[in-house]
Amino acid sequence: MNELTSVQNFSESLASGDLRAALRAIGREFHSRRWSLGTSSNYSVVTGRDPLELLITASGKDKSALTDDDFVAVDSAGQLLPSHDVNGRKSSAETLLHCLIAESCPDVGAILHTHSLWGTTLSREALKPQQTEGVIRIEGYEMLKGLEGITTHDTAVDIPVFRNSQDMVELSAQIKEALITPDESQPETSPPHGFLLSGHGLYTWGQTLAEARRHIEIFEFLFEVTAHQKLFERFAEVQ
């Protein structure tokens, strides 16, 4: 099945309200585009708000071949819902980051996390050895308009970058403090559309699953052109 067929399946599944089928189509597409190789990545949809509930890919599943049984339902703490027949499935350690984003951003309806080549490469550029946080600035590209709310190429977007960790509790606290807590000194600052974990991958989200999918596609383009731009600049410097 090629990428276009997967995108078509995604649209049809969304239109019919079949969330699992839509997430499975995303897995096939993202795997074929090398953004979700092996068992990397995880995808979630907010299925309840009061209390918060997410449907999320189960831990350790090949994203190119997800089945309807490869998902779990979790609460706001990332715990499996007791009413759900888990049948041996577990939630990923990174479920906590999905919960953090969903809880902190009331408008978010879906969260997607990928491990792409260019996002991973670029994320390592942003942090010096002692730093735990950094930023990648992307500016001047027409494709920025693919990010919700941006209407002109003549703008700059700062993508926060956090040092990767296997301690999701500590990482969640760091991201919540730096990302979600409003910066009162800069009330005009828009909340970011996503963030990177250094040497790891991208988290982005949207009000709908379709918007979150578009943000992944737009970010991947922007990461690739930004990485190439940096390479060209360095090449010019040594000439």
Ligand SMILES: [Zn+2]
């Ligand atoms: Zn990951």
